[in-house]
Amino acid sequence: MITNIADLLRDLMVKETENLDAQTISHGPTIGDMYEGLARDLLDRAIPADLDVRVVDGFVEGVDGKLSPQMDAIIVTGVGKPLPYTDHFVWPIHDVIAVFEVKKTLYGEDLADAFVKMRAVKRMSEAYVESGIKVTPRPTFQAFAKMTGHYPKSIVGVDALPDEINYIFHTMLADQLSPLRVILGYHGYADELGLRKGLLSYLQDQGGLAAGFGPASMPNLIIARSNAILKMDGHPYTAPMHDGWWHVLVSNPENPLRILIELLWNKLGERFGDVFPSDDNLELERLAPFLDAQLSKEGDRVGWAYNYHPLSKEEMQNSSPPSWSPESASSVQIMVQLHIARRGPLDVRDSAFRKQVMSEGVDPDILIADMVERRMIAWIDDHTVRTIESGTLFAGFMPSGDGFVTADANLLSPWMNRELDKRKPK
Incomplete structure (x- = not known):
C-alpha cells in the first residue's frame, strides 16, 4: 500500500x-x-x-x-x-x-x-x-x-x-x-x-x-x-x-x-x-x-x-534491493520462539529447557547465542531472554521442510503465495 x-x-x-x-x-x-x-x-x-x-x-x-x-x-x-x-x-x-x-x-x-x-x-x-x-x-x-x-x-x-x-x-x-x-x-x-x-x-x-x-x-x-x-x-x-x-x-x-x-x-x-x-x-x-x-x-x-x-x-x-522473507528457523528454534511467546521470558539456566533442547541433540547455549545474534530473541539480563516483536508470532514449515518464523503477518501471506507459486508445475 x-x-x-x-x-x-x-x-x-x-x-x-x-x-x-x-x-x-x-x-x-x-x-x-x-x-x-x-x-x-x-x-x-x-x-x-x-x-x-x-x-x-x-x-x-x-x-x-x-x-x-x-x-x-x-x-x-x-x-x-x-x-x-x-x-x-x-x-x-x-x-x-x-x-x-x-x-x-x-x-x-x-x-x-x-x-x-x-x-x-x-x-x-x-x-x-x-x-x-x-x-x-x-x-x-x-x-x-x-x-x-x-x-x-x-x-x-x-x-x-x-x-x-x-x-x-x-x-x-x-x-x-x-x-x-x-x-x-x-x-x-x-x-x-x-x-x-x-x-x-x-x-x-x-x-x-x-x-x-x-x-x-x-x-x-x-x-x-x-x-x-x-x-x-x-x-x-x-x-x-x-x-x-x-x-x-x-x-x-x-x-x-x-x-x-x-x-x-x-x-x-x-x-x-x-x-x-x-x-x-x-x-x-x-x-x-x-x-x-x-x-x-x-x-x-x-x-x-x-x-x-x-x-x-x-x-x-549493481546492488539489488533485498527481498523480504521470514526468518528461517529449525524446529528447535521454532519451539523456543513459541515457548517464549506463550509463556514469557525464559531463564536459559532452566533445567527443563536445557534438558529438552539437549534431547534434540542441540547445545542450549549455542542455540540461544545464535538466536540472539540473528535477533530472533534478545537478552533482558545476563540469564533471561524474550521475544523482540510484539503481537502474534507465526511459525511453520514449507513443503520443502524449511521452517520459518515471523511476526509480520502483512508480508507473510504474499511471501507464501510467491513461494508456493514457484513450486507449481509449469
Missing part, C-alpha cells in the same frame, strides 16, 4: 515540479513559496484524513516561549496560534509531529542552512522532554533490541549496560520523542553518489565528523531529486550493529517518498496509537551503507567516531 501511494505522489511531484520550473517569475521569495506550497500539498495527501493532523508553516514554540527559525512545512496536531495578517502559525513543540525544510535546489550552503534549523527544533524537543513529560519508551526498546540484541526491563536496566550501547539507546529514544526532521530538495545533487559526497563534505567542513554533529543532531531524512539519505534510528528503520558500529546513515536512489511515508506513518502511529497499514511489497528498499558511528572516549570527553563507506557509483548501481 505504501509503495502505491508513494508512486502516485512521486508522479504528482514530478509533474508539478516541471510546472513550477516552467514559471517565468524571478522573485526569489515567491519562487520559494511555490515549492514550499507543493511540499505541503504532497504531505497533506500522505496523511490519513481521519486524523486530527494538519500541515502548516511558520514557527515552533519551545517550552521557554522562544521560537524556532521559520519552517517551510510543519505537521501538527492540537491547536496553534495564527500570526495576524499572515498564513503562518506558531505551534507548541509538544504538538509538532514533523518539520520540513524545503529547497528548490539542494547543495552545500542549503544543507548548512537546513541543519541549523533542524538542530534548533531538536534542542526545543530535548528541553520539552527534560521539563518532565511522561515517556513511553516501548518503541525504542524494541528498536534497540533489533540493533543490539538487548531488551532491558526498564531505562534503569539500560543504564547498567556499557556506555557504547547505553548512549545509542538514549539517542534512539530522543529521536522517538522528537519531531521527524526532513530536508527536501527538488533539484540539486544529481545522483546518489553526489548527495553522499555533498553531505560528507559538509560534515567534514564543520571541523570533523564528530565535532557537534552526533547522530542525535542528524536529520531523519535528506531528499535531493530521487535520492535520499536516511538515518537508521529504529523508527522504523534499523539494522544490527556490526563489530560495535552503528549503521547510522544509509543512502537510497529509488522513490524517496516511500521512505518518507514509512517514517511519517510510524511517527503518527507512535503518537496516536493507531496501527497504520504497512507496505505489502516484498521488494525492500535498497539501502547502501554511508556512515557508521561508534562511541569514542578520550579521558573525560565522550563523542562519536564515524566510519565512511566510500562506495563507487558502480557498486551502488
Whole structure:
C-alpha cells in the first residue's frame, strides 16, 4: 500500500515540479513559496484524513516561549496560534509531529542552512522532554533490541549496560520523542553518489565528523531529486550493529517518498496509537551503507567516531534491493520462539529447557547465542531472554521442510503465495 501511494505522489511531484520550473517569475521569495506550497500539498495527501493532523508553516514554540527559525512545512496536531495578517502559525513543540525544510535546489550552503534549523527544533524537543513529560519508551526498546540484541526491563536496566550501547539507546529514544526532521530538495545533487559526497563534505567542513554533529543532531531524512539519505534510528528503520558500529546513515536512489511515508506513518502511529497499514511489497528498499558511528572516549570527553563507506557509483548501481522473507528457523528454534511467546521470558539456566533442547541433540547455549545474534530473541539480563516483536508470532514449515518464523503477518501471506507459486508445475 505504501509503495502505491508513494508512486502516485512521486508522479504528482514530478509533474508539478516541471510546472513550477516552467514559471517565468524571478522573485526569489515567491519562487520559494511555490515549492514550499507543493511540499505541503504532497504531505497533506500522505496523511490519513481521519486524523486530527494538519500541515502548516511558520514557527515552533519551545517550552521557554522562544521560537524556532521559520519552517517551510510543519505537521501538527492540537491547536496553534495564527500570526495576524499572515498564513503562518506558531505551534507548541509538544504538538509538532514533523518539520520540513524545503529547497528548490539542494547543495552545500542549503544543507548548512537546513541543519541549523533542524538542530534548533531538536534542542526545543530535548528541553520539552527534560521539563518532565511522561515517556513511553516501548518503541525504542524494541528498536534497540533489533540493533543490539538487548531488551532491558526498564531505562534503569539500560543504564547498567556499557556506555557504547547505553548512549545509542538514549539517542534512539530522543529521536522517538522528537519531531521527524526532513530536508527536501527538488533539484540539486544529481545522483546518489553526489548527495553522499555533498553531505560528507559538509560534515567534514564543520571541523570533523564528530565535532557537534552526533547522530542525535542528524536529520531523519535528506531528499535531493530521487535520492535520499536516511538515518537508521529504529523508527522504523534499523539494522544490527556490526563489530560495535552503528549503521547510522544509509543512502537510497529509488522513490524517496516511500521512505518518507514509512517514517511519517510510524511517527503518527507512535503518537496516536493507531496501527497504520504497512507496505505489502516484498521488494525492500535498497539501502547502501554511508556512515557508521561508534562511541569514542578520550579521558573525560565522550563523542562519536564515524566510519565512511566510500562506495563507487558502480557498486551502488549493481546492488539489488533485498527481498523480504521470514526468518528461517529449525524446529528447535521454532519451539523456543513459541515457548517464549506463550509463556514469557525464559531463564536459559532452566533445567527443563536445557534438558529438552539437549534431547534434540542441540547445545542450549549455542542455540540461544545464535538466536540472539540473528535477533530472533534478545537478552533482558545476563540469564533471561524474550521475544523482540510484539503481537502474534507465526511459525511453520514449507513443503520443502524449511521452517520459518515471523511476526509480520502483512508480508507473510504474499511471501507464501510467491513461494508456493514457484513450486507449481509449469
